[in-house]
Amino acid sequence: MRVKIGFEIHEQLATRTKLFCTSPADYRDAEPNTNVCEICLGLPGAKPMGVNADAVEGVVAIALMLNCEIVQEPVYILRKHYDYPDLPSGYQRTSMPIGRNGELAGVKIWEVHLEEDPGKYDPVTGKVDYNRSGVPLVEIVTAPDITSPEEARAFMRELVKVLHYSGRVRREGGTMRVDVNVSIEDGARVEIKNINSIKGLYRALKFEITRQKNLRRRGRAVKRETRAYIEEQMITRSMRTKETAEDYRYIPDPDLPPLRLTPELVERVRSQLPEAPHQKLQRFMQQYRISKDDAWAITSEPELADAFERVCKEVEPLRAAAFFRHIIKKTLNYHNLSFAESGITVEDIVEVLQAMSSGRLSQQAGELVIREVVQQRRRASELVQQLSRVDERSLERAVEQALAENQKAVQDYLNGRKEAINFLLGQVMRITGGRADAAKALQMLRERLS
Amino acid sequence: MSRAEVVREAERVLQELAKHLEEIELEETYHVIEAEGVREDSAPERDSSFSEAALSIAPRRDGRYYVAEAGAWV
């Protein structure tokens, strides 16, 4: 059965102040209802200030990175009326499209808008916090071009990467909200709200498609409705309509003149646009002569890619690329951290790579250093010191000590039980704290026992 | 006059008014002035005496939270 999936994606823009007032946009460490003023509280009489230009430019930049055309006519900011406890004025302000007709990874981008976040409402306790109210959002609407949960996941990963690359969205994570619409074989369109991770998106789609297919198999119609994704149970559930007022009664906000995205503004934003992920991938393959798989892993995050380029000034790119893909990326994935969050610096990486190429550090010890940097937030320079291989003289001393302390094993070896040498090697490693070059130690043991 | 009567009468008022506005071909006027309506992002401002004053007039609150209906949208 043919499945059609489309998205509405909302992500917060990384501005200092809110969209229509100068209250702080970053509320992460704020007490409830402290990042507020009469404007974002929607108090009687409050009027919006001018639209935050940084937010407008952010949306233009994202629209351009999604290959949209930028609207040249005046862009009205509309009032979308609906009744919900998180909306202090009874309407949400949302712009008409700023970008249109874009494309990403084979999926058509219909529209890109600017809008304001509502407050945060807990339906169970009824508590409302307006710190989030008025924070600027970019809204991206795709065509229903996606045909499976797997494709949906791949597309979202790509989209998240582009948003991240744009440098215009909040990096703290956890602020993305996705509404998904799903239909099967031109049946009714079901909208799923309340999805805020790619994993959640995948699971919600899996569940919803199965649900719709089962209904059809039993000869029952799929109802056109809005459903909520229940994260804990990994199911979707019919939702009491929040935003499904039958009619939003859109009007241009009389308090806000339309935005004018002049060619000068668009050109300025375009000229400052960061390199898109796929462009960076191509360039890395050519410039550093690394494989596509390496380049893919390295460009998964712009900060990681930047670090790679800086490391390549000191270290041979092929070796750096292997280290980035197999050691750093693996460590990040294991800890579920982004590079920016990991605490790893370019200096750390250079330190480790140089120690490895000079033979002071084993491959395993190199990985250990990176892990310790992430877990202990220590610097590589001191860790390398601790983990670097012992020199020849110390190794010799360790070998002597191992032989002297383990006469029985020595006798066994000399009596023909060759595997006893492994025990002796283990003792050398113990004495050196694991910092011995195993091959060299083995060679020394054989020489001394022959 | 009851609220239902007001609403009924309102529709008659509407028809009386609207009958004077026949179809015309003209652009709509949404705004009578040209304003740029855009500002530079700036250092954020916070006024704790304001947020206290605003919270103090809430009909229902719980600590620093405003309180709306509970359970109705679950």
Next chain:
Amino acid sequence: MNELVLEHSPLENLERCLERIQEREREINAFIELNPRAEEEARRAERHGGRLCGLTVAVKSNINVRGLRATCASKTLENYVAPYDAVAVQRLRSEGAVIVGMANMDEFACGSSGETSYFGPTQNPAAEGRIPGGSSSGSAAAVAAGFADAALGSDTGGSIRNPASHCGVVGIKPTYGLVPRHGLIDLAMSLDQIGPIARDVRTAALLLEVIAGRGREASMLDVQPQPYTRHLSADLAGVRVGFAREFEEVTSPEILGVIKRSLRRLEAQGAEVVEVELPSLEKALPTYYLIVFVEFFSATRRYDGRRYGYRIEEVCGAEVLRRIHLGSYISQKEYAGRYYRRALQFRSLIRRELLQALEQVDVLAAPTTPKLPHRLGESLTPLEMYAYDLLTVPANLAGIPAGVVPAGRVRGIPVGLQVHAKPLEEQVMLNVMLAAEGAE
């Protein structure tokens, strides 16, 4: 002179106002709440001075004054103590004005008579037994009764000019976007303006120059305040005053008589009176009301009971309910084209006609209301009530300034002359008002 010279010290001045309030407020009902800190403010004015040092001001109850209730004369907001000052109020304060109290008004400014207040109707101090006009009923009445030297009102379709005319005081609706609206509780956002009411043109002009000029809100003109009082002049040599024949068709003869006499007075001071045309004048009223319904509906969505205690539809009066209901109805997707957008198209037409008429002249003179204020308690149909606004709504639809100055009386009832000007040409409007002043 662009500074106020009061006869008395701020504290004495305030005392005199309070005495008059003591005497007559029970009868007039101009205020919803008096400012308990007025004396403190007067003392501060004595210390710090300012261009309005000691001037007592009544503020309409739809304008936020921190610590006082901005009720909009509605049960909906009876407990709303404003946690912030409107920009216009801040500007008044910083020049030493003393806020006497929150003035009565028509509920949410929906009315032209001052009778729809949840806190009871206001009497007209200048014409006993008559309505004071509205919706800035308490503001105009307070000034007329000497309860305050001046007042702030708001004007969406005549709400400053109408009661100014009926109460025999001066009222100004500035160019849209000249005075910050931040802090003014909405009736219709694209039409609302805050403006001054005073007993004479000079005081009104001074108030205007204090409250005018760019604020931080988005929908404003990027202009600096002008020293209107410094350039105030009653010499009208070379000034062309327009008057439209269409005004005569809708105005009662007795009012028209006063207005014509006022025009002759302007001619005597050097003005040339010119006839202009406003063929679509009769479209202005329906256009205005359809726009108001939709914008008011939108503005009232926040009164959902969660934040201010009452759901507006459950506690408001008939006129407010009527407007909300119609606004909700005609902004629906399927009707918006037939009503709301149609009205916005007519707005373009009316605006164009007014601006074209004003191109031929410096100012456009007009009556303020088509008829005299009715007796308090007399019952009018909604359309009869709306008809009061016939001559005041065009200025709001076009965004141009318009002021009202007392022009004479009919059977003792004040009648005001209305003067319109081009956008931001408040100066010539004020000069013509000054020349017309003192007709009584």
